[in-house]
Amino acid sequence: SPEQRYFVVTDQNGSPLAVFDVSGNIVKEITRTPFGGLRKDTHPDLYIPIDFHGGILDPHTRLIYLDKKWYDPSVGQWITPDWERLSSRLNYPTDIFIYRFQNNDPISSSNSQNINYMTDLSSWLKLYGYDISNMIGSSYTRNQLHQPSAKVSSPQLTPQFNVVSGLQCIVEKEMSLFGEFGFIPEPLLKMETQTRNLLPRVAFQRSIFGEGVLVSRSNEGLALISVVDGDNSVVQDVVMSVFNGSYFLDLHFEQHDKDLFYFVKDNALKQNDDMEELKRLGGMFNVTTHETTDGKELRLLSPEALISIRYGTDPQQERHRLLKHAHKRAVERAWESERSLVSAGSKGARAEWNAEEREELVNRGRVDGYEGQDVHDVSGRRPQLADDPGNIRFHKTPNRKKRNRRTHYKRTAAKDE
The missing domain is CATH 3.30.460 (Beta Polymerase; domain 2)
Incomplete structure (x- = not known):
């Protein structure tokens, strides 16, 4: 009835924050944690079925039915995760945590979780507030109409192929062309996906020290x-x-x-x-x-x-010994990497070599008078870089510098004579 009409105020995600009556008085005020846990409810007797992120609240279990799954706001995790998506495609490493709610980002909307790579004109127009599908009247009115389908949903009964008339295909194609501003048709060849499927790289490895x-x-x-x-x-x-x-x-x-x-x-x-x-x-x-x-x-x-x-x-002595051996392995691998780079025609990545030093590096695999030094200190906060060849850079030893000075002096004296 008009006397029992209420107005619900929500946040950007559809979570109710306050309830007003027809006179503008606050009837109910709700405060939640970032993951939907209830912290304050001024009128718990007034039941509102719409809850966190627009989901449906079960008053008995306090669980929320959201995106066809059950969500527990007390622990901030899904009760029934979408494990089928994990078995089909893995776009990001964080997708492996199937119980995690929106990748630990409950503040942003679910649409913001999808990365827009801005590769077409329509995505740029949406950035400036222009939605072509909303501008074309027949686009959003057609989506609101019920379109019956005779398709059998069970994949065990029949393949998922529909019978569509040729006239309908022509109409849909022409309607899609109305929303395109470019005159260059898209290539019919397969385009590269924006994200890699990481699922083939995920493998099971048993625990080193045993299960449990x-x-x-x-x-x-x-x-x-x-x-x-x-x-x-x-x-x-x-x-x-x-x-x-x-x-x-x-x-x-x-x-x-x-x-x-x-x-x-x-x-x-x-x-x-x-x-x-x-x-x-x-x-x-x-x-x-x-x-x-x-x-x-x-x-x-x-x-x-x-x-x-x-x-x-002693543990510290053993740690020092292991770091020393790891540094030797890193230097050996750095020499091998530097030799392969110079052999391929590169100038090198860990030192500035002259022509004679590059020739010596290719022939012998190293250059006399140079030693590998750590870029980042491995004895303190970065011990894992001890055997990393990317943390090695070659520097001239003091004896090498003195020998270069003597060679330069002899060449200068020979020219004066």
Whole structure:
């Protein structure tokens, strides 16, 4: 009735904020968290079915039916995610989080999540407020009319092919031409997609330390093992016994398609006990022992990773040793990359070479008097760049500079004579 008529004020996403009566008085005021959680409701007895982002609120479960899915505003995640989209196409790496609501952007509208690459005239016109589909009257009036279809929706019964008259195809084509301002027809060849399909690059890799095992590092650098109760209790017990409480170095490298992890124990007598524990894993790891000048080492090799456990050494000294070896690997790979660039006719990327140095680099693979130095410091905040050849730049050593001065002096003296 006119006495019970209310006016609902929403935000840019369709979420109700306030309710007014016919006299302009505020009847209900709603305040929410960014993800739709209810923080304030001045009139909870007045039920409004439209809720967060224009979805339908279930008064019993407090769940919101939005975009043909159920959304829980208390946790900010989907209850029934669109997993079928994940199995068909993956445009962005963040699309793999199927429970995440709008890629953790609840403020913007759902339409703003689609990136407009501004590759045609219509997209530029929309930027300035001109929508061709709304300007052509028959376009939006035709969409409002019900168009019955005899198509069987089930793909198991019949292929998805419709019978369309030729006259209708001509009419639709001519109507689409009214909304085009260009006179150059679009090419009929297949155009490149704006985004790559990342789905073929996603592969499953089993956990390195076993299923249900989480290895983390404390502020003191110690390894903390967290397990989830499951069937592989033997693996969890062994990992807890061997790695828990050891020093977990903040170095993670990759070599020969294997992840490298490093652990340190200051007690050298723990090696025999850990060796006996690791035998319980069977063929999960290939365990070998190594004797070094500064301690003992156990190496656990699997198809995915190489885990090193050092005994009887200081964690900082071991970290310094690993960074030193990683720097050597980075320098060797940098020389190989620089040689291939110069051989291909490039001037090089890590130093300014003259003609003689380029010839020496191509023939010998390196240039005497140059040493590789880190662009960014790897001993502090960037240890992961220690074995990265992109972090290496070649500089002249002091002996090389002195030799160049002597050569220049001899050439000058010879000219004077």
